[in-house]
Amino acid sequence: MKVHPYLRPGRDFAYPEYGAVYPPDRGFSVKHLRLELWIDFGSRRIRGIEELRLSRSDGGEGWVKLDACELEVLKVTSDGAPTDWHYDGQLLSVKVRGTEPVVAVEYRASPRKGLHFVGPDRANPGRGLQCWSQGETEYNRYWMVLLDHPSVKHTSELIVHVPKGFVAVSNGDLVRHEVVGDEEVWHWLMDRPHSPYLISVAAGEFELIEERHNGILLQYYIPRGWRDKAHLSFSKTPKVIDFLSSYLNHPYPYRKYAQVVVHEFIFGGMENTTATTLTDLTLHDELAHEEFSSDPLVAHELVHQWFGDLVTCRDWPHIWLNESFATYLENLFVLHDKGEEEFVYEMVRDLDSYLSEYRERYARPIVTRVYRYAAELFDSHAYPKGALVLNALRSLLGDEVFRRGLSEFLRRFAYRTADTEDFRKVMEEVSGRNLELFFEQYLYNAGHPVISVEEEYDEGSGTLKLRFRQTQGEDSLPEYWVPVRVEVNTGSGKREFRLELRSREEVFVLPVGERPRWVCVDPMFEAFAVIERKLGDEVWIRILKEDTHTYCRILAARALGKSGSERAVEALGEVLRSPGTFWGIAVEAAKALGNARTESAKRELLEALKEVRNKKVRTAVCEALSNFRGDREVIRTLTAVFEDPTEGYYTRQAAASSLGKVGREEVRELLLKHIDDPSHNNVITAGCLRGLAEIGDEESLKVVMRYTEDDKPSHVRAVAVSLLGRFPGRREVIERLRELSRDESYRVRRAVVAACSELFTPQVLGILNQMAEQDTYEMVRRAARDAAEKVRKALERGTEYKALREEVERLREENKKMLERIAAISRPVEVKG
């Protein structure tokens, strides 16, 4: 086999000027960080007095360099005495002496990132004041002085001064809280070492709910008005802690776990040690609860308290040790909490989301040093792909050995950092196996195996011939080692075979005794591979209706949707409507019927809306109905769903956007009538806006433009802004996008990039290039650069096409002239005149 690290470095991830990024080597370490912080909500400014206890091997005089961005440094001392120092806006250099110097810094700042202020605004006049930090990747340096890299670990302490009535939450235990005059002081101590990006503060007017669970103090900091709904988001917290402590055979590592809900958070959640910050978008009411769950987010951030906070990736290239683990263990909690079907469906959707990044954007090794911004590594390779790799590893080793490996990894690297090789060696030690090939295939190379399977039964010998071909492209390894299970179903029962694929083409002859009714490849979704099969509809129907494995049934539903035959549609409809069907399979059946687009597929979908009550399935049916443009009955049915307040918010959202697509101009008034109906995260408004964008006329554009204004919530504005990409060829759209490219909201700016990437005109290049250079956030810069690249390429293709057409025109013209000349030459002389 031809496999070695970085044989396949990937495609389209690294731009030409990208090089290897190495961690800083500053020659000293930090023992403890103590920061006294004054937060001024009015001016959005802070003042800090910070003390860093350092450790140096050289006891003589020397300089230390600390990360500190855009601060106004007022005073620096070393061991309490004035010392030489200089500051360039990025690095603070301080002259120190001795092996354990204490550097103290006094500074002021109005941070552009790292520390965010929110408060009442035009869209949220009743909103309370909040100030929250986001350290990952390297943003804490915008509001404190530190050695800002994940390889660093030390204890920390924050003494936060806020106005009376405000709460300030940080890492570790609350050691002191007092009211002094019109000020409150919150003193938090994190007495176990953690990495600097995990230091956090969140201050504001919160309502606090507290409980104790197995000696752990659980705190929930909720914005005003949401107290009575908090249990819908957080009631699983103790169950997740119990599951993880037991699965990992490692108790929750700290004494407190706080979940702090903040406004305008730029991610879903951030696992700051003992003090996770979460977006307010996760809060929801009872109606939303039937379709929407905070459990995955709660579980994900909790996993990080072990993988990420207790054991931290030593450097950003190893971020999968944080993110893939959080993603995968979040799914294992689903397995524990909801069972096998839900777990497999989660994993299949992880595969879908990795494949969409792989197909539409790029391929890269999960572990790579070649990048520009650390933030670029937080993608669908680090999250879902890594989770799929861990799933393959668990399948290879077995659950018990896998668990013991994780437990040993945690024990050995607790309160320390680790890299991918550390993890591999622990897993090898515990399992007694050699895992180099596995790691090189899936972690140090780009791509994945694509396996096509053909089957042929031989009556004479009673054997089943299975031919496996690895058909992955150039960005993946030429051949993978893939252990795979196969289940063969015959009239008299089922038999399981374990096969090992090692080369591009292999044939296995299996003694099965009688003609198989169907074969399920990788029934438990254990191999990390894309499986491709060409089977007749009747076989797919058997799998969809009779097989017990979620994965094979999903593949069957998808294949039958592509086929669209009468028999296929009938089977999909039956499975969709059957009350016993797992909702994930029903959702896939609905999607497949939408893809089939036939008259009978439409009938099945309409029937399903009469019978199926599950809100997630109803949402999928409404989405699938968008494929039947102009159909009167579809319009009538979707209208009824859309106007029914007992339907789920997400179902009504799907109905709204499908109505726009199916009904066009004639549903505009209907969408406008309900566009401001209250819903979870304004999803109904978002659905109406999408519907209007489908209509796509000037009237609709006016409304979409109206919702980009700042009296609307930022997540609604983001939807409206991204939909501007559906209105090409309008100067006012480009002008609006240009204005919004400097908007205060991160969500809005991301949406500007999305909109621009749909508008294939040279005018958006200016906007995108500027964002790629100047946006505050690296992720926006990267997205803008990718979008600019996409538009430029499309325009070049367009220009090439234009040039080609001109060439054809020219040739045609010449040809015509030539023909005329020939005609003139050959014209008989007699007819002249």
Ligand SMILES: [Zn+2]
């Ligand atoms: Zn995470």
